[in-house]
Amino acid sequence: MAKVVVLGAGISGHTAATYLKRYLGKSHEIVMVSPNSNYQWIPSNIWVGVGLMTPDQVKFKLAPVYKKLGIEYIQAKAVAIHPEGDSQSDKGYVSVEYVTGENTGKIENITYDYLVNATGPKLNFAATEGLGPDYHSYSVCTYDHAAHAWEGLQEALKKLEKGEKQTFLIGTGHAMATCQGAAFEYALNIAFEIGKRKLSDLAEIVWISNEYEMGDFGMGGAYVKRNGYITPTKIFTESILKEYGINWIKRAGVYKVEKGKAYYENLKGEHHTVDFDFAMLIPGFAGAGMKAYDKSGADISDKVFAANGMMKVDADYTPKPYEEWKASDWPSIYQSGAYENVYAAGIAFAPPHPMSKPMESPNGTKIFPTPPRTGMPSGVIGKIVAENIAHQIKTGKKDHPHKASMARMGAACIVSAGYGIRKGQAAVMTVNPIVPDWEKYPKWGRNLHDTVGVVGTAGHWMKLFMHYMFLYKAKAKPFWWMIPE
Numbered sequence: 202m203a204k205v206v207v208l209g210a211g212i213s214g215h216t217a218a219t220y221l222k223r224y225l226g227k228s229h230e231i232v233m234v235s236p237n238s239n240y241q242w243i244p245s246n247i248w249v250g251v252g253l254m255t256p257d258q259v260k261f262k263l264a265p266v267y268k269k270l271g272i273e274y275i276q277a278k279a280v281a282i283h284p285e286g287d288s289q290s291d292k293g294y295v296s297v298e299y300v301t302g303e304n305t306g307k308i309e310n311i312t313y314d315y316l317v318n319a320t321g322p323k324l325n326f327a328a329t330e331g332l333g334p335d336y337h338s339y340s341v342c343t344y345d346h347a348a349h350a351w352e353g354l355q356e357a358l359k360k361l362e363k364g365e366k367q368t369f370l371i372g373t374g375h376a377m378a379t380c381q382g383a384a385f386e387y388a389l390n391i392a393f394e395i396g397k398r399k400l401s402d403l404a405e406i407v408w409i410s411n412e413y414e415m416g417d418f419g420m421g422g423a424y425v426k427r428n429g430y431i432t433p434t435k436i437f438t439e440s441i442l443k444e445y446g447i448n449w450i451k452r453a454g455v456y457k458v459e460k461g462k463a464y465y466e467n468l469k470g471e472h473h474t475v476d477f478d479f480a481m482l483i484p485g486f487a488g489a490g491m492k493a494y495d496k497s498g499a500d501i502s503d504k505v506f507a508a509n510g511m512m513k514v515d516a517d518y519t520p521k522p523y524e525e526w527k528a529s530d531w532p533s534i535y536q537s538g539a540y541e542n543v544y545a546a547g548i549a550f551a552p553p554h555p556m557s558k559p560m561e562s563p564n565g566t567k568i569f570p571t572p573p574r575t576g577m578p579s580g581v582i583g584k585i586v587a588e589n590i591a592h593q594i595k596t597g598k599k600d601h602p603h604k605a606s607m608a609r610m611g612a613a614c615i616v617s618a619g620y621g622i623r624k625g626q627a628a629v630m631t632v633n634p635i636v637p638d639w640e641k642y643p644k645w646g647r648n649l650h651d652t653v654g655v656v657g658t659a660g661h662w663m664k665l666f667m668h669y670m671f672l673y674k675a676k677a678k679p680f681w682w683m684i685p686e
């Protein structure tokens with residue numbers, strides 16, 4: 202009997218664990234280690250942040266689902282991996298710390314035959330002074346954060362209703378933050394809600410971003426087909442912001458937030474401030490902060506993880522100038538570069554380089570987005586990691602028949618821009634491939650047949666449909682595996 206341990210019950214890890222169980226059945230053991238007792242459908246946190254959904258609508262308890270499927274669930278966080286075992290045994294193990302109940306703080310070692318690290322991002326609020334829900338800005342990165350943001354937003358809306366002017370600052374809260382799409386979506390939803398209440402005259406909404414141009418979204422921008430015309434995402438995004446009455450500050454690295462004031466440096470090296478009444482700023486992302494040790498107990502974290510704490514996999518991490526970046530630098534099987542029975546799926550794997558061109562201010566501050574790993578690639582990667590591990594366990598072979606490079610796969614992103622069956626709107630963008638491939642597509646970097654952008658009510662219906670469909674799948678209801686990632 203083989204034992205596969207998955208770390209992190211998010212989009213990627215939960216996908217990996219459920220497919221592993223489906224492929225391997227009762228003859229093998231699947232263990233999930235994750236600190237939060239709930240699964241959350243993160244994309245719908247945007248709607249929690251504007252009061253259109255409650256946290257209960259975007260989350261559910263993991264334990265009953267894992268019990269039904271026969272997956273062992275340990276509510277704990279992984280703190281260290283020991284891929285070579287120790288002086289007692291050669292078997293790899295992971296040290297986990299219990300985070301609830303009478304065992305809180307207790308460390309336990311769990312051995313594995315295969316390990317999948319799907320611990321997602323650490324929300325690194327500490328990298329920006331004064332940032333985050335404990336200090337002076339809101340976040341929508343978790344359902345709790347989003348519910349808290351909705352409380353703050355209601356206060357600002359009440360002030361608007363009383364005739365007081367309010368400034369809403371939405372965007373990235375660190376010079377190298379990613380996830381612009383989520384912040385952009387939140388800005389559009391706030392604008393829609395204010396417009397619905399006929400209060401737009403009193404509200405100023407400001408989008409602040411580390412992008413060189415609007416529409417970069419951490420993927421170096423894209424050319425999309427729109428109404429038959431080829432349009433850069435810069436134009437696509439700016440036209441949406443204009444339509445929603447949102448002004449923007451670009452090339453900005455926020456480095457400090459105080460009550461009502463954000464400080465930023467721009468690519469010219471200038472320092473500015475922007476005042477706000479309500480701010481939602483996405484933090485920088487880092488790896489979960491696990492350590493790695495070899496058989497002798499020596500710290501080998503540098504060998505296993507990149508400097509940002511994300512796990513190094515089958516990518517080409519050789520430092521290269523921007524002009525030499527290639528689609529083939531990107532990983533396709535997500536196997537650790539150091540240990541063949543360890544994999545990293547979703548945001549947990551270290552990208553070989555950014556997709557956006559690196560930019561630096563004259564003061565040496567790097568101001569550009571790091572690469573996003575959205576839900577669709579995170580789910581697909583979780584699935585192929587499960588397929589490859591199941592294949593190896595069943596056949597005893599060491600090959601990887603399933604591959605999913607972000608430089609070969611497409612992705613769809615739906616940015617909701619208002620809620621309601623008749624009045625709802627969304628911007629739908631599909632890109633193929635996610636990482637531009639200038640060798641294969643020298644003119645546009647991507648295949649323009651599949652790289653499109655449209656705005657409309659149908660997109661809103663799709664986003665709402667995806668909310669229910671993906672929660673259905675994550676709850677492992679009948680025929681869940683037939684729903685694509």
Ligand SMILES: Cc1cc2nc3c(=O)[nH]c(=O)nc-3n(C[C@H](O)[C@H](O)[C@H](O)COP(=O)(O)OP(=O)(O)OC[C@H]3O[C@@H](n4cnc5c(N)ncnc54)[C@H](O)[C@@H]3O)c2cc1C
Pocket residue numbers: 208209210211212213214234235236237243244245246247277278279280319320321322341342343380383489546547548549574575576577579613614615
């Ligand atoms: C507000 C918001 C809106 C978004 N909207 C969209 C969208 O519309 N479309 C889209 O495609 N993508 C969207 N995304 C991105 C999407 O949510 C991510 O791509 C996806 O969640 C990444 O999956 P993951 O499994 O890598 O990480 P997560 O989903 O973050 O899961 C990581 C899991 O690991 C657990 N964990 C953390 N530390 C440890 C540890 N030490 N040990 C064990 N477990 C640990 C966490 O508790 C969590 O369960 C959005 C993101 C945000 C923040």
